[in-house]
Amino acid sequence: MPTVLVMDHPLIKHKISLLRDEHTGTRDFRILVEEIAMLMGYEALRDLPIEEVEVKSPITASKQPMLSGKKLAVVPILRAGLGMVGGILALVPSAKVGHIGLYRDEETHQPHEYFCKLPENIDERLVILPDPMLATGGSAIQAVDFIKAKGCKSIKFMCIIAAPEGLEALRAAHPDIDIYVGSLDDRLNDDAYIVPGLGDAGDRIFGTK
Numbered sequence: 001m002p003t004v005l006v007m008d009h010p011l012i013k014h015k016i017s018l019l020r021d022e023h024t025g026t027r028d029f030r031i032l033v034e035e036i037a038m039l040m041g042y043e044a045l046r047d048l049p050i051e052e053v054e055v056k057s058p059i060t061a062s063k064q065p066m067l068s069g070k071k072l073a074v075v076p077i078l079r080a081g082l083g084m085v086g087g088i089l090a091l092v093p094s095a096k097v098g099h100i101g102l103y104r105d106e107e108t109h110q111p112h113e114y115f116c117k118l119p120e121n122i123d124e125r126l127v128i129l130p131d132p133m134l135a136t137g138g139s140a141i142q143a144v145d146f147i148k149a150k151g152c153k154s155i156k157f158m159c160i161i162a163a164p165e166g167l168e169a170l171r172a173a174h175p176d177i178d179i180y181v182g183s184l185d186d187r188l189n190d191d192a193y194i195v196p197g198l199g200d201a202g203d204r205i206f207g208t209k
């Protein structure tokens, strides 16, 4: 049964509120995105398989739980997803990293792909797909379509802020993936921006515009 989880941890809520603040500058914005990604990753990776391995302490040998070596890939949706990668890699440093470049047309709000580079054997990996914003859902749906077309069966999408419209669209298009949401906001405005949201995540992370 796939997971759809909206975070309720007070640390995540507090940091997302700081992120929304229009006075939060690029440096703090980046730090917060990375911290939130790590806290969300802790929740999202709670079902990683473990196995019993013999560990010899200074006292004695015993069987102890260790990650069972499931192959992972973190595949951010460019640009804004890049800001979340460091937080996830802090938890799983040996994960491979791929990239999917999508931008939303400002008029039509449709996603356009401009780059894709994925780790080898992507079909054997658990793919973590971070993007801070799930607005109409178009970008996330296209990224998951793409990853699935490469044979991936195990996908976790992580976003910091989602609009109800985008969450519904992603669930309808891909009912078999796990979805982790930091905050489920009110709605989209006429420009397909999330309300209250935080503005343009890519511009705030990279200091553009």
Ligand code: PRP
Pocket (backbone or CB within 6 Å): 077, 078, 079, 080, 081, 102, 103, 104, 105, 109, 111, 131, 132, 133, 134, 135, 136, 137, 138, 139, 140, 166, 192, 200, 201, 202, 203
């Ligand atoms: C933003 C965001 C998502 C997308 C969400 O990226 O990071 O990828 O919009 O919108 P959607 O759910 O309606 O598709 P954007 O296209 O602005 O590109 P950027 O990350 O390069 O700024």
Ligand code: URA
Pocket (backbone or CB within 6 Å): 080, 133, 135, 192, 193, 194, 195, 197, 198, 199, 200, 201, 202
């Ligand atoms: N992309 C963003 O960066 N912000 C939104 O509110 C919607 C799409």
